[in-house]
Amino acid sequence: MKKLYIFLFSFAGIISVPSAYAQLEYKDVAHIFYSRCTSCHHENQNAPSMMNYSETFALAYPMGGDLASNRMPPYPPDTAYKRFQHERIITSAEKADVLSWLSTGALAGDTTLAPPAPTYPPYRLYGTPDLVLRTGTFTSNAGVADAYNCFSLPTNLTQDRILRAYEIVPGNIPIVHHVVVNIDSMGTTTSDLTGGCYTITGDVGIGGYAPGAPPTVFPGQAPLKAGIRIKAGAKLVLQIHYPAGTAGQLDSTQIRLYFYPVGTTNVRAMYASVPLQNWSLTTPANTTNTYTASYYVPLPISVFAAFPHSHKVCTSLINYAYLAADTIPLIRISNWRFDWQGYYTFRKMVKIPNGYTLFSSHFYDNTTANPNNPHNPPQNIYAGTSTTDEMLFDAFQWMIYQPGDENIDMAALMANDPLLNGVNEISKPELISNIYPNPSSDKLNIYLSKKADYKINISTIEGKNILTTKTNEDYTQLDVKNISSGLYILEANDVKSGERFSKKIIISR
Secondary structure, three states, X not given: OHHHHHHHHHHHOOOOOOOOOOOOOHHHHXXXXXXXXXXXXXXXXXXXXXXXXXXXXXXXXXXXXXXHOOOOOOOOOOOOOOOEOXXXXXXXXXXXXXXXXXXXXXXXXXXXXXXXXXXXXXXXXXXXXXXXXXXXXXXXXXXXXXXXXXXXXXXXXXXXXXXXXXXXEOOOHHHOOEEEEEEEOOOOOOOEOOOEOOOOOOOEEEEEEOOOOOOEEOOEEOOEEEEEEEOOOOEEEEEEEEOOOOOOOEEOOXXXXXXXXXXXXXXXXXXXXXXXXXXXXXXXXXXXXXXXXXXXXXXXXXXXXEEOOOOOOEEEEEEEEEEOOEEEEEEEEOOOOOOOOOOEEEEEEEEEOOOOEEEEEEEEEEOOOOXXXXXXXXXXXXXXXXXXXXXOEEEEEEEEOOOOHHHOOHHHHHHOOOOOOOOOOOOOOOOEEEEEOOOEOOEEEEEEOOOOOEEEEEEEOOOOEEEEEEEOOOEEEEEOOOOOOEEEEEXXXXXXXXXXXXXXXXXXX
């Protein structure tokens, strides 16, 4: 195995491992897989599981190339252009450690010394949803081609409600490629289960689901409460994409909705729309082309999230707003992948003043150089809703601007959201005396009340271990600058006495 991995990386010309580099074992890199990979790579997800050494070792051969070429983790937006919440990225140090581990044979070592694997509950939002809608048991009709089915589900609401959050839970995760949800305010649509429902009906979009994507939660407490109104008698239309080859398999997808209490005031309207569209696309076989779209912004808006969309001939895209020489970045994807898309939520809302123009540019490569080209040999490509057609269809979630919107730290605000952080802290004042600064962006200082053997963990609210350290002192400092912004749980365990303490901490930048 050792020779195989050295050959793989030498041939790729990607890395070279210094001879003095310590040989790593699974216990040294397991935390990286848990924090960067297993949100998609766990049991019953679309991707093969990586929850233990055996499962991870089975993927070692393709992992090296995918990681070194930035194919994994699959996060298309360019973080050098604009930053978002919930980024699926890996640090350069983490990547170097995994590649070093692979290059020396992916050694197991004593796997019992690895940190505990994360747990993934069936639902990621806390509390009881106000409404749960299900598609019912459906048999996939995706044979030799992908199938798109639209399920029109009555809400049976007797009064208008304001949507605060929703979570889409596939009944058969490996066969649900993605879900897009619209509101049919009039309640007149019917389901289209022919497999050819490429154009989803409804007059209000709310978002959707893609593998690895978090639930959608709008800010629900000061300084910002936002939501989408669902009218009495409305239906929700779920367009579900089932991949080719899944025919005969069963699914029962549900959407779990959380509303503001009736009578809640000062909730600002969140809108989801597609201002950037171009339906005149034509890219002849064996050619490349660039198409654009623009939209004049008549009133100032605050952009909450971006969702650019194309199909398989598109290879890159960019969205921004401009006025004369001034440019406001929104999103850039230099290696567009149809398999990975969804709403990308900004860390701080982006103000677009009135008079600016939203602009989109997509590049289409209809040649054999494009490995994702749906046709071989290439064929003429036109605008259309089929996967083998092309689209420029860029959506946003946004609100009408109010002064100060662009200064709201969305990551910190969401970190204190009860739907996301329903975690019971364990208060042991005799064990710990102080944690500061909290929120932290760089170093986290932990003062313990006595010297003892401690194991200290930082984990996500879903239970994914991010960092583990041990100390026998009454003070330790943790470096958290490479941990993404958000809410986490810090737990200190006195190994001998069994006493433990847990505290919510916020990483914010």
